[in-house]
Amino acid sequence: MEVRVRYAPSPTGLQHIGGVRTALYNYFFARSQGGKFILRIEDTDRERYSDESLQDLYDTLEWLGIKWDEGPVVGGPCGPYIQSERLELYQKYARQLVEDGKAYYCYCTPERLERLREEQAASKSRYQGYDRHCEHLSEEERRAAEEAGIKPVIRLKVPTEGSTTFHDVLMGDITRKNRDVSPDPVLLKSDGYPTYHLANVIDDHLMGITHIMRAQEWIPSGPLHILLYQAFGWEPPVYCHLPMVCGKDGQKLSKRHGDTAVRDFRAKGYLPEAILNYVTLVGWSLDGNREFFTRQELEKCFVLENIHVSSGTFDYKKLDWFNGQYIRMKSDDEIVELITPYLQKAGYISQVVTPEERRTLALLAPPLKERMKVLSDAVPLSAFLFHDEPCTDKAQYIAKGMDEKTTREAFLRGSEILIEGEKAGKDFSALEEEIRALADQMGIKVNGIFQPIRVAITNSTVSLPLHDSIALLGLEETVRRIDRAKALFDQEV
Numbered sequence: 001m002e003v004r005v006r007y008a009p010s011p012t013g014l015q016h017i018g019g020v021r022t023a024l025y026n027y028f029f030a031r032s033q034g035g036k037f038i039l040r041i042e043d044t045d046r047e048r049y050s051d052e053s054l055q056d057l058y059d060t061l062e063w064l065g066i067k068w069d070e071g072p073v074v075g076g077p078c079g080p081y082i083q084s085e086r087l088e089l090y091q092k093y094a095r096q097l098v099e100d101g102k103a104y105y106c107y108c109t110p111e112r113l114e115r116l117r118e119e120q121a122a123s124k125s126r127y128q129g130y131d132r133h134c135e136h137l138s139e140e141e142r143r144a145a146e147e148a149g150i151k152p153v154i155r156l157k158v159p160t161e162g163s164t165t166f167h168d169v170l171m172g173d174i175t176r177k178n179r180d181v182s183p184d185p186v187l188l189k190s191d192g193y194p195t196y197h198l199a200n201v202i203d204d205h206l207m208g209i210t211h212i213m214r215a216q217e218w219i220p221s222g223p224l225h226i227l228l229y230q231a232f233g234w235e236p237p238v239y240c241h242l243p244m245v246c247g248k249d250g251q252k253l254s255k256r257h258g259d260t261a262v263r264d265f266r267a268k269g270y271l272p273e274a275i276l277n278y279v280t281l282v283g284w285s286l287d288g289n290r291e292f293f294t295r296q297e298l299e300k301c302f303v304l305e306n307i308h309v310s311s312g313t314f315d316y317k318k319l320d321w322f323n324g325q326y327i328r329m330k331s332d333d334e335i336v337e338l339i340t341p342y343l344q345k346a347g348y349i350s351q352v353v354t355p356e357e358r359r360t361l362a363l364l365a366p367p368l369k370e371r372m373k374v375l376s377d378a379v380p381l382s383a384f385l386f387h388d389e390p391c392t393d394k395a396q397y398i399a400k401g402m403d404e405k406t407t408r409e410a411f412l413r414g415s416e417i418l419i420e421g422e423k424a425g426k427d428f429s430a431l432e433e434e435i436r437a438l439a440d441q442m443g444i445k446v447n448g449i450f451q452p453i454r455v456a457i458t459n460s461t462v463s464l465p466l467h468d469s470i471a472l473l474g475l476e477e478t479v480r481r482i483d484r485a486k487a488l489f490d491q492e493v
């Protein structure tokens with residue numbers, strides 16, 4: 001049996017980490033089994049639908065290098081793959097259920113349903129939900145309603161007795177009493193649109209889906225879907241509900257924790273390789289040890305059995321670490337390409353990069369590569385080179401545990417060593433040794449010397465390695481900045 005799986009997003013918002021993980025798991029599973037990965041657009045919620053979300057979905061999958069075998073754009077034997085283009089199909093199957101006595105037309109007006117809700121709420125009735133009023137309408141009542149121009153919905157007859165069980169690969173059997181399943185849910189709305197449940201079940205069946213991997217929040221829909229498969233006389237697929245993606249506090253990942261839209265990660269300069277690798281590890285592992293996987297490797301080794309049962313933690317720091325590792329794997333030329341748009345946006349280099357700017361970028365790339373966690377870090381880390389703004393806040397120069405007077409001395413003596421050494425063409429590690437010796441002699445930590453020098457040159461306490469900063473600026477400019485900072489210290493001392 002060929003494995004056929006699908007990712008079935010609703011384009012009602014930007015693709016978020018959890019959704020993308022579902023897509024990746026389906027994709028990797030299909031690839032590792034030699035099966036098919038299908039993309040289906042569940043766009044029947046027209047109020048929440050947006051073109052922007054659909055475009056974001058396509059962009060995100062493309063950015064991650066995830067290609068679907070069947071779906072919109074590429075087509076396939078079970079198309080169309082966009083639910084709003086399949087309305088007649090859903091209508092046909094819903095009518096079939098009515099003919100088979102598994103579903104019925106309901107003509108209740110919104111007013112009646114609202115009244116029912118209020119009454120149930122007021123009486124604190126144990127039975128909430130639709131009261132099955134239309135299940136046994138007489139032919140006359142039906143005709144009268146039709147003649148009055150009321151457009152009916154179609155509701156599924158949910159058995160009032162017994163229970164329904166479905167099996168989940170990870171969670172085992174999940175059983176629910178039928179009377180706890182929502183009473184007679186709407187399958188087809190009066191405007192001819194299907195509800196999620198109807199369209200989802202029909203499409204999974206018609207598209208030959210063998211395994212359903214989706215978020216755990218869909219577990220409550222499981223029994224209803226099984227009842228629908230039974231009503232149609234179809235075999236349900238294998239279910240594998242995925243563990244939740246949580247923040248470090250154990251709560252479902254949300255904006256409170258940080259970015260959740262893949263687009264925002266991308267804008268900050270996370271690499272697709274890092275997102276793909278890290279997101280896959282939130283809820284899956286090969287052997288509990290190995291951390292680095294390329295897309296191609298995951299396409300071979302991803303198996304369902306290794307999905308975790310308990311929820312996964314999305315750790316932003318860990319992702320930063322992964323991203324830093326992937327940045328360091330890039331060649332210097334690749335880094336130049338990757339940082340260019342960020343520096344252009346900051347106004348540091350021109351839209352059409354000049355040969356001179358290109359030379360600067362080539363010098364910047366190696367030290368940046370070692371320091372960046374995300375590509376946008378290139379902007380603050382290289383700011384010193386593109387716009388000169390002296391730091392006039394003395395406190396910034398003073399390292400932890402130092403005072404102003406000692407800082408001044410450390411700065412004067414340290415920068416002297418540095419500049420004279422650079423002038424003489426000494427090796428930077430030798431200069432570092434001399435500065436270390438000076439620190440020992442003064443009885444201070446070495447950062448007490450380096451910090452004021454760093455702030456004088458780069459106007460930042462976090463910067464590229466000093467040696468690289470000086471090389472990028474040139475000695476003359478470095479000396480000018482150091483002298484300027486000396487003047488600041490001379491003002492009041």
Ligand code: GLU
Nearest residue numbers: 008009010042200214218
């Ligand atoms: N359209 C649903 C969603 O957005 C699909 C759920 C499912 O995979 O069955 O999550």
Ligand code: ZN
Nearest residue numbers: 106107108134
């Ligand atoms: Zn009704």
